[in-house]
Amino acid sequence: MTESGSKVIGYWLSKKKILKLNWTTDFADVCKKHGYSLVKLNLDKPLEDQGPFSIIVHKLTEVIGQSILGDKKAESIINRLEKYLEKHPEIAMVDPLDNVRRLMYRSSSYDIIYTSQLHEMDVITPTFVELYSTDININKEILKAAGITYPFLCKQSVALSTSESHTMCIIFNERGLKDVQPPCVAQPFVNHNAVLFKLYVLGGRYHVVRRPSLKNFHPSEEEETIFFNSHDVSKPDSRSALSVLDEAEATNTPVEADMRRMDAIVTTLRSLLGMDLLGIDVVVENNSNRHVIIDINAYPGYDGYPDLFENLFQCIVEAGDNHRRSRLSECHLLSAKVTARPSHAIFAAGDNCDHGGETAVNQAANKAIERQF
Ligand SMILES: Nc1ncnc2c1ncn2[C@@H]1O[C@H](COP(=O)(O)OP(=O)(O)OP(=O)(O)O)[C@@H](O)[C@H]1O
Ligand SMILES: O=P(O)(O)O[C@H]1[C@H](OP(=O)(O)O)[C@@H](OP(=O)(O)O)[C@@H](O)[C@@H](O)[C@@H]1OP(=O)(O)O
Ligand SMILES: [Mg+2]
Ligand SMILES: [Mg+2]
Numbered sequence: 083m084t085e086s087g088s089k090v091i092g093y094w095l096s097k098k099k100i101l102k103l104n105w106t107t108d109f110a111d112v113c114k115k116h117g118y119s120l121v122k123l124n125l126d127k128p129l130e131d132q133g134p135f136s137i138i139v140h141k142l143t144e145v146i147g148q149s150i151l152g153d154k155k156a157e158s159i160i161n162r163l164e165k166y167l168e169k170h171p172e173i174a175m176v177d178p179l180d181n182v183r184r185l186m187y188r189s190s191s192y193d194i195i196y197t198s199q200l201h202e203m204d205v206i207t208p209t210f211v212e213l214y215s216t217d218i219n220i221n222k223e224i225l226k227a228a229g230i231t232y233p234f235l236c237k238q239s240v241a242l243s244t245s246e247s248h249t250m251c252i253i254f255n256e257r258g259l260k261d262v263q264p265p266c267v268a269q270p271f272v273n274h275n276a277v278l279f280k281l282y283v284l285g286g287r288y289h290v291v292r293r294p295s296l297k298n299f300h301p302s303e304e305e306e307t308i309f310f311n312s313h314d315v316s317k318p319d320s321r322s323a324l325s326v327l328d329e330a331e332a333t334n335t336p337v338e339a340d341m342r343r344m345d346a347i348v349t350t351l352r353s354l355l356g357m358d359l360l361g362i363d364v365v366v367e368n369n370s371n372r373h374v375i376i377d378i379n380a381y382p383g384y385d386g387y388p389d390l391f392e393n394l395f396q397c398i399v400e401a402g403d404n405h406r407r408s409r410l411s412e413c414h415l416l417s418a419k420v421t422a423r424p425s426h427a428i429f430a431a432g433d434n435c436d437h438g439g440e441t442a443v444n445q446a447a448n449k450a451i452e453r454q455f
Contacts, residue, residue: 091398092135092173094123099141102383103390112391116399125159129166137402138167139176139359141381146183147242174405176398177357182380185355186241188267191378198350203343205373210269212239218259230268232301239265241379248312252296254305261307272374273298274365276325277337278316281348282384283360285397288348290339291386293318294325295365316363318385337366343373351378358401 091113093105100106110120123132125145142163148156160179167175184190188210195207211228213221213236225234233254238247251261252271262268278295281288293316299305308324315322327333347362361382365374384390 089118090133090135091118091120092123092133092138093120094125094138094140094142096141096144109391109394112395116395118395118399125163129162133170133173135170135173137174137176137398137405139398141359142179143182143186143241143243143380146179146186147240147244147247150183150186150240150242171409172406174402176401177359177380181356185357185378185380186243188237188239188241188377191355192267192269194354195351195375198354200346200350200375203346203373204371205343205347205375207375208270208272210267213262213264213266213268215264216262218256218262221259221262222256225268228268231270233271233299233305234268235271236262236266236268238263239267245311245313250310250312252299252308252310254299254302254307257303258305258307261309269376271296271299272365272376273300273368274374275331275333275337275368276327277365279339279344279364279366280316280382281344281360281362281364282382282387283348283352283358283362284384284387284393285352285358285400287393287397288344289384289387290341290344291318294320294322296324297327298331298368339364339366340371340373347373347375351375358397 095103095105103109106120106122113120121132121135123129123138123140142160145156145159149160164179167173167179189212192207192210200206209229211224211230213224215221233252235250235252237250241247250266251263253259253261253268274295276295276297278293280291280293282291295316296310310322310324314320315324344364347364348360351362352358352360355378357380359381361379361384362375363377363379365376366372367374384394387393
């Protein structure tokens with residue numbers, strides 16, 4: 083339950099996602115079992131008439147993506163939602179729009195991994211650089227300065243949540259630089275024997291699934307650029323020819339992930355990104371065994387997550403509790419600040435500072451807090 087006493091979870095997901103997950107029936111049942119109701123937000127209508135909500139859970143990456151591209155309708159939907167949330171700070175947003183938006187810029191999510199301590203455990207993200215131009219000579223210089231080696235991948239700078247935003251290419255040599263489609267990030271290809279680990283995060287819990295991935299590639303003057311869509315490669319049922327290891331590279335040694343490092347990845351990124359619903363793609367580099375984070379997604383598919391809806395429900399409710407706790411402690415800090423002024427004055431005057439009496443200001447502050455909760 084939340085500050086307002088409401089036990090309503092507001093949600094917004096695309097029709098595709100609702101259908102795929104059987105959300106309206108199966109997740110609604112789980113919520114009901116726990117005494118919560120589930121209400122779909124109508125983003126075209128005033129939200130004030132649709133609440134009160136204790137928590138809002140959403141996947142708005144497509145709308146955020148359109149607003150980044152300047153679509154007026156999408157901008158107004160996001161603005162309306164932001165204004166509503168400003169007016170209702172008691173609502174826990176899973177996940178906060180600003181944090182989701184930041185994650186969608188691939189370079190910001192890679193930057194966040196760089197600034198973390200994960201490298202101490204041999205967990206890295208490959209070097210990357212943004213390319214803004216189609217000029218081959220400019221790109222050649224930028225890539226050289228950034229230390230990007232061949233082959234490298236070009237991924238659209240913003241993961242816009244459209245099918246095209248999952249289209250990317252592998253460039254093998256300078257001849258391939260003609261295929262750069264800016265704005266994109268260039269990221270060296272990491273050989274990993276075609277095994278991908280997807281970490282599906284639900285707040286403090288997560289589940290790892292093993293997926294097909296791209297085979298090993300090497301620098302080559304002959305090789306032409308390979309274009310592909312990530313959804314043809316790394317879904318559970320993908321059978322792409324790009325995932326079949328060359329005969330000389332085929333191995334019987336299974337690729338294994340180190341769960342201690344997976345734990346660290348989840349805890350660190352959840353906290354640095356300020357998000358609870360995450361999909362983190364990790365590959366294990368051949369020979370070095372470094373764990374390499376190549377992609378982070380907001381609200382992923384969770385395909386294969388055991389007892390998904392019960393875990394999702396617990397995650398959402400815990401996010402609500404955490405939100406309430408952090409607001410309470412903010413208010414207590416505020417109250418402590420208000421109290422600190424008069425007591426400091428008393429202390430400075432040489433009086434006994436060991437008094438426990440509440441000042442009028444403190445009482446007023448505490449009343450204000452009580453009213454809020
Ligand atoms: N740096 C890399 N080195 C080797 N392989 C990579 C690298 N980056 C991506 N890949 C391969 O390309 C696939 C797609 O890349 P990525 O995960 O970045 O795309 P995406 O469209 O954001 O994926 P998702 O559908 O998970 O959002 C990965 O699943 C992996 O097989
Ligand atoms: O269905 P959605 O639109 O949420 O698609 C998401 C997709 O889930 P799906 O597999 O259920 O399609 C995810 O797959 P997994 O990593 O979990 O395999 C991943 O590709 C996300 O990046 C996609 O989100 P988008 O980047 O397009 O916003
Ligand atoms: Mg991915
Ligand atoms: Mg992605």
